[in-house]
Amino acid sequence: AQSVTQLGSHVSVSEGALVLLRCNYSSSVPPYLFWYVQYPNQGLQLLLKYTSAATLVKGINGFEAEFKKSETSFHLTKPSAHMSDAAEYFCAVTLGINLFFGTGTRLTVIP
Amino acid sequence: DARVTQTPRHKVTEMGQEVTMRCQPILGHNTVFWYRQTMMQGLELLAYFRNRAPLDDSGMPKDRFSAEMPDATLATLKIQPSEPRDSAVYFCASGLDRLSSYNEQFFGPGTRLTVL
Numbered sequence: 001a002q003s004v005t006q007l008g009s010h011v012s013v014s015e016g017a018l019v020l021l022r023c024n025y026s027s028s029v030p031p032y033l034f035w036y037v038q039y040p041n042q043g044l045q046l047l048l049k050y051t052s053a054a055t056l057v058k059g060i061n062g063f064e065a066e067f068k069k070s071e072t073s074f075h076l077t078k079p080s081a082h083m084s085d086a087a088e089y090f091c092a093v094t095l096g097i098n099l100f101f102g103t104g105t106r107l108t109v110i111p
Numbered sequence: 112d113a114r115v116t117q118t119p120r121h122k123v124t125e126m127g128q129e130v131t132m133r134c135q136p137i138l139g140h141n142t143v144f145w146y147r148q149t150m151m152q153g154l155e156l157l158a159y160f161r162n163r164a165p166l167d168d169s170g171m172p173k174d175r176f177s178a179e180m181p182d183a184t185l186a187t188l189k190i191q192p193s194e195p196r197d198s199a200v201y202f203c204a205s206g207l208d209r210l211s212s213y214n215e216q217f218f219g220p221g222t223r224l225t226v227l
Contacts, residue, residue: 032213034215036218041223042220042221043115043202043204043218043219043220043221044202044204044218045218046215046217049213049215051213090154094213094214096213096214097142097159097161097166097206097208097214098156098159098167098214099144099156099214099216101153101154103153104153104154
């Protein structure tokens, strides 16, 4: 069975500060991992994905995530937060068709 | 650009009424997913299809919910009769099932349902 755990349902950072959103996965075999972002009143948009190629994955809007098998983690980072990054972020895992989503982390950016 | 479309975007109805939500997947995609999002439960998978055939609808309340794909360009989710607890945002997503790899899902904008 696969699952992801997102640590911290709410994260607040100052504008310009580092963004770190945590995601740990559970999977019996190497998984595919995703980060999605949801802006208010919108659907989920793919930020980036890990598909067993490079362990450091770069996505849109300056975000990146690193797959660490030893830590079963896939944390999302951005060096400098922007006001427009305020949204909810979902980590997800799949071995095939289904995506298994975490509970989400709401990011607030303080001016 | 190719997008998943959903109609209606907002729906307000009274308890007991039938609600039909529609989704047009991205052309060429062969998988369709229905999700429900609420503050309390988060994102829940209700049902999904591959090549128009239902693969799993175990997430749906069977007595009132039904999901179908009349053709490759239309997926529907019906609630009959609707109840206030069905109030939520319903998302449709589509993807291309690569049998040897992963299935990346593309989400629609959602239908916000309010049942009074």
